[in-house]
Amino acid sequence: MTRNHAIRSAAILLALAAGCGKPAAPAAPATDVRAAHAATLPTNADDGAWGAAAEMKAPLVLQDMVDPRKMEVGIAEVRVKALTDGKRIAFRMEWDDPTADDLRVPARFSDACAVQLPATASPDSPAPQMGEPGRPVTITFWTASTQAILDGRPLDLKTLYPNSKIDHYPAEAAALDKDPAGREQMEKMYSPAHALGNTESTKPAKAVQDLVSEGPGTLKPAAATESEGRGRRTPKGWQVVITRALPAGLAPGARSLVAFAVWNGASDDTGARKMRTIWIPLAMPGGAAK
Amino acid sequence: MARVYNWQLGRDMSYWYPEARPKAQFGAVFDVNKCIACQTCTLACKTTWTSGKGQEYMLWNNVETKPYGYYPLGWDVKLLDMLGAQDWKNGKYDGRTIFESAPAGQRVLGWRPGQNDYAYPNVGEDDCTGSVDKGAHMTLPHMNWFFYLARICNHCTYPACLAACPRGSIYKRPEDGIVLVDQGRCRGYQECVKACPYKKVFFNPMTGTSEKCIACYPKQEKGMTPQCFANCIGKIRMCGRISRPEDARPDNPLDFLVHVKKVALPLFPQFGLEPNVYYVPPLQAPAVFLQQIFGPGVEEALKTYLNASKDPDLMGLLTLFGCTEQIIPRFRREKDEMVGLDEKGSELIRVPIQEPAYIRQALDAARGVLSTNIP
Numbered sequence: 248m249t250r251n252h253a254i255r256s257a258a259i260l261l262a263l264a265a266g267c268g269k270p271a272a273p274a275a276p277a278t279d280v281r282a283a284h285a286a287t288l289p290t291n292a293d294d295g296a297w298g299a300a301a302e303m304k305a306p307l308v309l310q311d312m313v314d315p316r317k318m319e320v321g322i323a324e325v326r327v328k329a330l331t332d333g334k335r336i337a338f339r340m341e342w343d344d345p346t347a348d349d350l351r352v353p354a355r356f357s358d359a360c361a362v363q364l365p366a367t368a369s370p371d372s373p374a375p376q377m378g379e380p381g382r383p384v385t386i387t388f389w390t391a392s393t394q395a396i397l398d399g400r401p402l403d404l405k406t407l408y409p410n411s412k413i414d415h416y417p418a419e420a421a422a423l424d425k426d427p428a429g430r431e432q433m434e435k436m437y438s439p440a441h442a443l444g445n446t447e448s449t450k451p452a453k454a455v456q457d458l459v460s461e462g463p464g465t466l467k468p469a470a471a472t473e474s475e476g477r478g479r480r481t482p483k484g485w486q487v488v489i490t491r492a493l494p495a496g497l498a499p500g501a502r503s504l505v506a507f508a509v510w511n512g513a514s515d516d517t518g519a520r521k522m523r524t525i526w527i528p529l530a531m532p533g534g535a536a537k
Numbered sequence: 538m539a540r541v542y543n544w545q546l547g548r549d550m551s552y553w554y555p556e557a558r559p560k561a562q563f564g565a566v567f568d569v570n571k572c573i574a575c576q577t578c579t580l581a582c583k584t585t586w587t588s589g590k591g592q593e594y595m596l597w598n599n600v601e602t603k604p605y606g607y608y609p610l611g612w613d614v615k616l617l618d619m620l621g622a623q624d625w626k627n628g629k630y631d632g633r634t635i636f637e638s639a640p641a642g643q644r645v646l647g648w649r650p651g652q653n654d655y656a657y658p659n660v661g662e663d664d665c666t667g668s669v670d671k672g673a674h675m676t677l678p679h680m681n682w683f684f685y686l687a688r689i690c691n692h693c694t695y696p697a698c699l700a701a702c703p704r705g706s707i708y709k710r711p712e713d714g715i716v717l718v719d720q721g722r723c724r725g726y727q728e729c730v731k732a733c734p735y736k737k738v739f740f741n742p743m744t745g746t747s748e749k750c751i752a753c754y755p756k757q758e759k760g761m762t763p764q765c766f767a768n769c770i771g772k773i774r775m776c777g778r779i780s781r782p783e784d785a786r787p788d789n790p791l792d793f794l795v796h797v798k799k800v801a802l803p804l805f806p807q808f809g810l811e812p813n814v815y816y817v818p819p820l821q822a823p824a825v826f827l828q829q830i831f832g833p834g835v836e837e838a839l840k841t842y843l844n845a846s847k848d849p850d851l852m853g854l855l856t857l858f859g860c861t862e863q864i865i866p867r868f869r870r871e872k873d874e875m876v877g878l879d880e881k882g883s884e885l886i887r888v889p890i891q892e893p894a895y896i897r898q899a900l901d902a903a904r905g906v907l908s909t910n911i912p
Binding site for chain 2: 311313314315316317318351352353354355356402403404407411413415416417418434436437438439440441442443444445447448463464466515517518519
């Protein structure tokens with residue numbers, strides 16, 4: 248036994264002896280997100296694998312740095328757990344929200360959340376507010392409205408407005424029944440966003456979008472969305488699992504940073520109007536965050 | 538915020554971006570007195586641009602009856618109420634614009650219409666301020682009145698939609714000042730919907746983007762007027778390019794009407810956007826109501842319009858409205874005819890200022906019959 252080891256063991260024994268007969272002191276709240284190892288990353292929020300991960304209650308602050316700002320405090324905290332298989336990382340985000348807002352229609356906004364990581368692992372982190380020029384952040388964005396579509400809600404007017412009456416859409420003219428190319432062209436004619444490939448306007452394949460940002464107002468879709476995500480409604484709010492890539496170059500046991508954001512549709516949260524965290528240390532298995 | 542000059546207010550004002558005027562500015566004059574609210578303009582626009590999914594409720598062009606008509610509901614009165622006092626002193630605006638009144642954390646004072654606000658496009662249609670008693674119908678202004686207000690995007694010099702977009706997805710074309718939403722970049726935050734005081738940006742729930750009037754720019758690029766102009770039954774609309782007052786050209790139809798004759802006025806200039814659609818105000822409505830809508834030049838404009846028959850240039854130019862689908866950048870009067878010219882001075886259209894009157898005799902002498910059915 249080395250001298251240091253002996254001292255440490257003695258200290259532990261002393262501590263145990265001192266604690267006999269008394270309730271255990273409550274653990275200090277976590278101030279970092281500690282990713283636990285998992286051979287297989289869970290896709291569901293209630294997977295037993297989450298039991299291995301410590302929960303961090305991340306306080307949310309107003310996005311009041313750039314216009315348009317959120318000026319009234321909304322959702323106060325998001326509870327986060329993280330698991331990693333060494334290649335990818337899964338976050339489980341939970342927050343309280345009494346109203347489920349999963350529609351994106353005029354004057355109504357969807358509940359949503361996002362995870363932000365630096366694009367590359369570096370001790371010199373980019374600005375927490377959406378990155379900065381030349382130092383991008385990668386964001387994975389989940390929306391309740393997209394989730395609802397993937398869960399089976401048709402993306403059509405009749406579903407959004409059951410009492411609506413539609414006379415005719417040019418793209419649904421009978422003359423185009425045998426002309427799928429012509430029909431697609433007609434659809435695009437009245438949907439320029441779709442014609443331009445705007446990811447907002449194409450039917451979603453996933454409940455999440457991968458985005459890249461180099462500062463406020465610069466958000467753009469990543470070349471492809473490789474992340475996965477799934478959210479579900481709980482009696483109190485939302486539970487969302489987002490599985491995504493680690494920052495480039497992040498070694499096992501190394502540290503990085505992570506930030507979260509939550510939008511409450513009932514409060515007209517959209518875009519920059521959101522509650523967000525500051526950068527939070529992210530500790531990978533085998534390492535500890537400072 | 539930058540300081541910019543707004544000639545409609547007669548003063549500098551605050552705006553999110555520095556002043557950057559386009560090389561030319563699309564503009565229009567609508568003669569309210571000629572509008573019959575047939576909505577042909579509305580349908581021309583609807584069938585051309587907004588027949589797709591998610592565009593059902595969009596009216597990039599609409600015609601509403603004032604004082605009780607709005608689309609969306611209460612679009613103007615809600616903001617007027619929020620803006621507070623809007624006094625003018627000697628032609629200069631003494632109140633605050635929607636940029637100068639922006640609440641903390643926002644770039645523009647605005648409000649976002651609820652879904653129900655879009656549910657009544659015909660509210661107030663043809664509603665008069667009261668019933669017209671016998672004998673009262675020939676007084677001007679009428680004791681009871683209404684008028685039709687045709688509206689499109691104003692393609693403002695200082696667009697509130699553009700200022701409010703946090704992503705820079707809205708831009709003003711340098712060649713003609715037309716304001717467009719980049720459909721590839723928009724992420725549907727609806728900040729523009731909230732900011733536009735005229736409520737001429739609409740969110741499309743199917744594409745997830747906001748859309749608006751594009752002033753039929755593909756047609757304008759070919760020298761043609763937008764669809765709502767070309768299809769106007771009442772020929773109330775003149776389309777062209779509008780200059781700043783100090784650069785006004787008397788042979789430019791819009792400059793002549795707006796700057797020389799001052800017979801056409803902007804819509805709610807006090808909002809501060811320097812809108813580029815101008816209106817010949819209606820004769821029958823009270824000046825105090827019209828001044829709130831069109832600013833302090835109303836009485837002078839109405840006086841000029843009432844005397845148009847004594848001004849052959851003005852009269853002639855008013856007859857050029859809607860006479861051709863081509864944009865008329867210049868005009869010239871030749872005795873009793875008004876000639877629309879292109880930029881090089883070549884003739885596009887010629888119209889008589891006074892239509893010749895033909896009196897058909899009731900008795901068709903050749904056939905020996907009465908040719909009218911009311912002897």
